[in-house]
Amino acid sequence: MDIKAQSLYSELQSLARQAGMDAAQAQPLVTNPSAENFGDMLKDALDNVNNLQFDARNKQVAFDMGDTSLSLADVMVAKEKSGIAFEATVQVRNKVLEAYKQIMNMPV
Known part of the structure; x- marks a missing residue:
């Protein structure tokens, strides 16, 4: 299966946004992520x-x-x-x- 890097990266960015992360800064918006x-x-x-x-x-x-x-x-x-x-x-x-x-x- 051929996976294109750019499409995978954009999919990961969208999943990160859905998970409550700021994709540009790559910093979690949750105050204590280790609590999960x-x-x-x-x-x-x-x-x-x-x-x-x-x-x-x-x-x-x-x-x-x-x-x-x-x-x-x-x-x-x-x-x-x-x-x-x-x-x-x-x-x-x-x-x-x-x-x-x-x-x-x-x-x-």
């Missing part, structure tokens, strides 16, 4: 990916059933967003597993 639980942040990220995939599937089914309010472009954009989000999630998982393996192989 990592598990909750991870769950929210996975829920977001799941919602993107669910939305893409619903749009595809609606388009297949003849919904005239959706265009083929809308369906394809939704499917690409969900695909990119899933691919990014897989890459993050792979990096976490790689880091875990490196930590476990460190001598004590």
